[in-house]
Amino acid sequence: MRAFSYQRASSIEEAAKAAVGTEGAKFIAGGTNLLDLMKLEIETPTHLIDVNGLGLDRVEPTPEGGLRIGALVRNTDLAADERIRRDYALLSRALLAGASAQLRNRATTAGNLLQRTRCPYFYDTNQPCNKRQPGSGCAALAGFSRQLAVVGVSDACIASHPSDMAVAMRVLDAAVETVRADGTRRSIPIAELHRLPGDTPHIEHVLERSELITAVVLPKPLGGKQIYRKVRDRASYAFALVSIGAVVQPDGTGRVAIGGIAPKPWREEAVDNELANGAKAAAAKLLANARPTEQNAFKLTLVERTLSAVLAEARG
Amino acid sequence: MQTPGALDISRRDLLVASAATVTVAGAGSLAHAKTNTSAAPAGTKVSFTVNGERRELELDNRTTLLDALREHLHLTGTKKGCDHGQCGACTVLVDGRRVNACLTLAVMHDGDEITTIEGLGQPDNLHPMQAAFVKHDGFQCGFCTPGQICSSVAMLDEIKANIPSHVTADLTAPSEITPAEIRERMSGNICRCGAYSNIVEAITEVAGRKA
Numbered sequence A: 001m002r003a004f005s006y007q008r009a010s011s012i013e014e015a016a017k018a019a020v021g022t023e024g025a026k027f028i029a030g031g032t033n034l035l036d037l038m039k040l041e042i043e044t045p046t047h048l049i050d051v052n053g054l055g056l057d058r059v060e061p062t063p064e065g066g067l068r069i070g071a072l073v074r075n076t077d078l079a080a081d082e083r084i085r086r087d088y089a090l091l092s093r094a095l096l097a098g099a100s101a102q103l104r105n106r107a108t109t110a111g112n113l114l115q116r117t118r119c120p121y122f123y124d125t126n127q128p129c130n131k132r133q134p135g136s137g138c139a140a141l142a143g144f145s146r147q148l149a150v151v152g153v154s155d156a157c158i159a160s161h162p163s164d165m166a167v168a169m170r171v172l173d174a175a176v177e178t179v180r181a182d183g184t185r186r187s188i189p190i191a192e193l194h195r196l197p198g199d200t201p202h203i204e205h206v207l208e209r210s211e212l213i214t215a216v217v218l219p220k221p222l223g224g225k226q227i228y229r230k231v232r233d234r235a236s237y238a239f240a241l242v243s244i245g246a247v248v249q250p251d252g253t254g255r256v257a258i259g260g261i262a263p264k265p266w267r268e269e270a271v272d273n274e275l276a277n278g279a280k281a282a283a284a285k286l287l288a289n290a291r292p293t294e295q296n297a298f299k300l301t302l303v304e305r306t307l308s309a310v311l312a313e314a315r316g
Numbered sequence B: 001m002q003t004p005g006a007l008d009i010s011r012r013d014l015l016v017a018s019a020a021t022v023t024v025a026g027a028g029s030l031a032h033a034k035t036n037t038s039a040a041p042a043g044t045k046v047s048f049t050v051n052g053e054r055r056e057l058e059l060d061n062r063t064t065l066l067d068a069l070r071e072h073l074h075l076t077g078t079k080k081g082c083d084h085g086q087c088g089a090c091t092v093l094v095d096g097r098r099v100n101a102c103l104t105l106a107v108m109h110d111g112d113e114i115t116t117i118e119g120l121g122q123p124d125n126l127h128p129m130q131a132a133f134v135k136h137d138g139f140q141c142g143f144c145t146p147g148q149i150c151s152s153v154a155m156l157d158e159i160k161a162n163i164p165s166h167v168t169a170d171l172t173a174p175s176e177i178t179p180a181e182i183r184e185r186m187s188g189n190i191c192r193c194g195a196y197s198n199i200v201e202a203i204t205e206v207a208g209r210k211a
Ligand SMILES: Cc1cc2nc3c(=O)[nH]c(=O)nc-3n(C[C@H](O)[C@H](O)[C@H](O)COP(=O)(O)OP(=O)(O)OC[C@H]3O[C@@H](n4cnc5c(N)ncnc54)[C@H](O)[C@@H]3O)c2cc1C
Pocket: A026, A027, A028, A029, A030, A031, A032, A033, A034, A035, A036, A051, A071, A097, A098, A099, A100, A103, A106, A107, A108, A109, A110, A111, A112, A113, A114, A115, A162, A163, A164, A165, A211, A212, A213, A214, A237, A238, A239, A240, B022, B023, B084, B085, B086
């Protein structure tokens, strides 16, 4: 691990200012992704700003009837929150399907959204990887790509986004609230937070370097049947091959987003209208522009079948 | 840094290999944990309680909580398996909650209360969970055991606090203690010796006694 200086920030302003004033500074929340990558020198911050003391650890109702989730709310606490369990069961389910209890006890709402890919070549510093080292090439294209993406990919990168929570947030149309070093605040729809790789796969989201996530806001509850189904190589403590988050209303209409198949939680609003016509039609539309590799083409079938199971569960 | 013995290394390889599906499929990259020794390490003071005792340390910022416990406080009960959050061998309690000590910096724990396996019980005064692991043969080599025990103690508290799990059927009903719940909730602790069924029996007995 490279040496770095360390600061415990005590206010949002202090944290954002420190980030803009120090080249190579990064926020650290739970640390479960950042430290992992720092040990491998894939992340090499020169300064860490600890944001755990900012008091952003509450879940509060909004005037619109939704919930504002503080950026530092731990994954365990969010999944266990009575209001989330009752009104946003999909989110609880997605969180509980991710990582392990120990990791969820540390992992935060903001950190989970910004966690980086688990592409094996991104982790292996002996291999070319355009995301880790722009311009070096992509070892995954002709390598082990079983875990990687089939839609939203480019010639430069086929990494998948590993977050389960983000899939639920995308179905729920959450918004990410931030503050910048100059004090200005903005709200970013979750659909616009992550960027597709194009020819700059190292740029993964729209946040500025010093932009601090303060909260994630959920609109008012959608009701309906809420399901999160994750398919993986073992029954627990593994990343998704394919996951599906869905809210299905009694009349068969609904919303669906897919995890494990794209560089961001994958949702196309137009597909929601297709749900009443069954999994085959909806999956075909979702995957119309898919560019799988030989090793991950099975995901196309898996998406359709998983969606079929989800819709059957919603009816049943 | 200690030089791990050969046995230690092979055990670690096994644990990492078993955890491979959580990170990567087949990129056997074990040559990690590089340390940059040339740069002057920046240090920070930190003070926390370990097993009821106040400890003040001035640490290189890079020191994980795990290394602070093992290398600086010489509490070697907590084990280092993968050093990447994939095995659970390093599980300790921070303010009563189980965490992977390998994926958190020691300097991030100023003012926290840390409990390790040494604090849960001692050879002549075993914690009920330690005694149950002995009784039910909940281990073979024992390398994962301190993590398993810390994890299971906190896990029962999580059920009591009504924190749901992936296998909880009804999110609005109180959490139950069943073998399926125990297995899912303990999935963050890998046992390369495969002592799982005896571990579940040990935990079930303690849970029953508590209820
Ligand atoms: C073995 C293992 C298995 C896992 N399995 C799963 C899984 O199955 N599903 C899943 O979804 N996840 C899984 N995870 C990933 C885990 O969910 C993430 O590591 C965690 O959510 C990251 O949150 P954190 O708070 O620890 O982030 P950190 O590591 O602290 O930060 C991550 C990134 O977010 C930035 N950041 C943090 N907070 C803010 C903020 N407020 N504003 C701006 N930037 C910020 C940091 O600078 C950093 O770049 C797994 C992890 C491990 C180690």
